[in-house]
Amino acid sequence: MREIVYDVFARKGRGDQLVHIGYVDAFDDETAKVYAWKTYDEENWFEMCVVERDAIIPVTNGEGHFAQLKRARDE
């Protein structure tokens, strides 16, 4: 049962920063939306989005979390 990794971003209220709050494993975009909403229910988020991790393009080619994960995937 292959699952895809999605990263979850959310902002608490109008005017707040959109921040990375976690990740879910899901079969597709629809289940990722459900899992993210049910998993990260600690706040009444104003906005939440999920992004397939493979679609995230690190801009800095440095030591950051996503850059490291991308290099590990590409190896």
Place this chain on the structure above:
Amino acid sequence: MSPFTDDELKQKVQDGYMVEGPEDMTEGYRKALVVQLTVQADTELMSAPSYWMAARYAPSTNTQVSAHAIIQDELAHANIAYRLLEDIGESKEHLVYGRQPHEFKHPYGFDQPLDNWAELVVATGFFDRAGITLLTDVHENTSYAPLKRALVKIGMEETFHLRHGEVWMRRLSKAGGEAKEMVQRAVDWMFPMTIEWFGLPDDMKRHSGQLDYRLKGLTNDQLRQVWMSATVPLCEQLGLHVPAHWDAEREAYVLDYPFPCQYDAVDKHWAFDEGEISWDAVFERWKGRGPMNEIYVESVQRSRLDVARWLDGKAAA
């Protein structure tokens, strides 16, 4: 792989360096982190069937909802910890579905049956307090940045579980009579169970590297004291007896029973009268796992192969 030697990395994390991913780690760091995260993930995962089977004792629809909300949180926390493990090269599929029941690394307390509502609320009051004690320390001290970030959510939710447990402990205790007796009976086996959960005393602790790599900040004995500093006054306030007291001279909580000692899992009884046993005997008991171990693990793994087979069949057609 890390650009640092193991000694260099240990020094850097002590100076505040935050590890962001596998490339920053030495193999020693990665292994220590895998052990820590596996215990964390397995504990969250196995608390779910333990609480789930006890949730049937909830006395109202509202308490059914709150008990299941706790279970939902625990499963989400487990999922997050297994995802962190996957990101450092471990397989979530294997960890959750590929291991035998005795191979899970959760504490012995989550191999025990919870047989009534009083036991469920004391479990959330004591065991979740232990969880918060351990994870707050990790959150404040860990050098692994993805875990530090993940623990913000987990800490918020564990606090709700704890509040739920303590509110109900208070309510049942204040009622007196049978309600209070049931809480006392639960406290009698769960207090020493949680004390043991924190592991070997510091003077016997084998070197694990978790402090050197700054994966945690406090020692086992310090964590045990933090847990008692909240739990003992709470129980005293509720008129519940616990086998520990504050020793003003030593400025520490002191246990009033031989520690460690043997436990009869069938009768839920600690054999204080048989005296102290060795930690090897404790490890032997833990290794043998508790009465619900296979049932709880089986409840988590049960459907996986069946549904995977259905899906494969559909894909083939």
